[in-house]
Amino acid sequence: MAGPTNASRADVLRVLGVLKFVTTDQIQLISLPHLNHRHADKPTAAKRKAARTATPTAALADMRRHRLAANGGSTGAGETLRHRTLKGLEGAATELQRPLSEMGATARGAGVGGATSMTVNETVVALLRSKPDMAKLATDPPELRAAAQAVVKTPPGVGRIGSHWTRAPLPVAGSWSTPGKGGAQADRPCPDRTPGRHPAAVH
Template sequence: MARRTTNAAGSTNELRGDVLRVLGVLKVATADQIQRLASPHLSYRHSLKASPAKQKEARTASHRGAANDLCRHGLTVDGGRTRGGEEVRLLTAAGLAAAAIDLDREPEEMGGMPKSAGRSGAAHPMTVNETVIALIRPKPDLDLLDGEPPEALAAARAAADAPDGLGTLTSYATEVALPVKGTWKNPALGSARADIWTAEQRKAFGNDLKDPQLLIASESSNSSKSDSGPADWKPTNHAFWCTYGKDYTHIKSVFKLTTTDDEKTALTSMIDTCTN
C-alpha cells in the first residue's frame, strides 16, 4: 500500500529510470517513443488487440504510468500534444538533474529543457526522435516474448536479426545549434545579446520548437562542442557543415541576432560547402 501511495501508478524504479534516461537525451518525447527505445520487446506484445491504437495504448501503459509517477514527484511535466494528438513529456529542472545521474553525465552537459512543446505540435523534436530511433534500431529481447502469437514472434526475430544500429541511447545527445550559454551568460560567444532582450524575447527563443534549433549529436561531440559557437567549433563531419551553417544563420535571422566577424568567417566557410 505504501508503494502505491508513493507511486500511484505502481511503476517500478526501472520504468521510471527508462523515462528519465530517454527524456534526458531527447528532451521531448511521447510515451510511444520512450517505450520503443527503452523496452523494444513491448512493441511485439498485445498484437491481438482490436486495433493499432489499442495495441499502442497497451504497450505504452507502463511507461505512461512511470511518467505520471515522476510527475507526482515533480520530475516531469505535460508538454502539450503532437500534431497527431499524442501527449508530450518533458523533464523539470529536478528531473534533468535526476536524468544526469542515470546517464552518468555532468549537469552542465545536460543542456536546457524546451517548454510548451505542444503549442507548435512538436514537429521538429518528433522528427529528431524518430531519426535517433532509426539510427539505434533498438532490438527486442526475444526471451521476454515467450507465448506471444507466431506472427508477433516472427516480426520480433526479424528485428533482432537485422543489422545493428549505430550506438545506444547514451551514445547520443540533443543539442541546440545556437549555444545556450553563449546566448545568456556570455553574449560575446553566441552574439545573441541577451542583455538587451526582453523577458518575452528570451522566452520565445527558449521555447522555439518550430525552427531548426534541436540537433542530434553524439555524446562525445556534444561534450566537445559545449557552449561554443561556429567560430570555435565545427561539426567533425564535414558533410554536415552546409546544414549546420544554414541552420545557425537561419536562427540568427529569425531572432534578429548580431554576428561577430569570426562567426561570419566560420559560417561562410561552412555554407561554401553547399552544393546548391
C-alpha cells in the same frame, strides 16, 4: 516510486534526457521494443498502442507526482508531449552519466509547436533501431518470439539512446559547456564519449 514503474524510471529519464520532450509512443519504441510484439494481437491499432505504452505512461504518472516530469504541448496528431523538470533534469544527467552543464535546459514549452522536434525524435528512433530483449519474451508464445527474433537479426542501429544528443550547442565563441552568443544548436549522434571530445553535427 515503487512497483513496476520504478524499473522504468531510468529508461524514461534517459529518453527525456536526450530528446527533451517526447511522446509515450517514442519512449516505448526506444526503451521497450519487445512490447511491439507482445501486444500485436490486440484488435485495433488504438488498443495495441494503449497496451504498448501502458508501462511508460504509468512511469510518467509516478514521475509527475515526484516532480521529475511534466506534460507540455502536443503533436499535430494530438499526442501529449512529456518533458523533464529541473529535478528530472538532474536525474537524467545521473542516468546518462553526463555533467549537468551539458544537459541543456528543461525545455518547458519547447514542444508546443511539435512538428520539427518530432521529426528529430523520429530520426533518432530510426537511427537507434532498438531491438527487443528476448529475455523479456521468454514465456511468450513461440510465434511471438519468432517474430521478435527476426527483428533481432536485422542490421544494428547507431548506438543507444545515451549515444545521442539533441539541441547540442555548436559554439562560435565560448566553450562547449558555456557557449557564447551567435552559435547554433544541432542534433547529432555521439559515438565517442571520451571527455572533451565532441563529434561533428549531423545535418
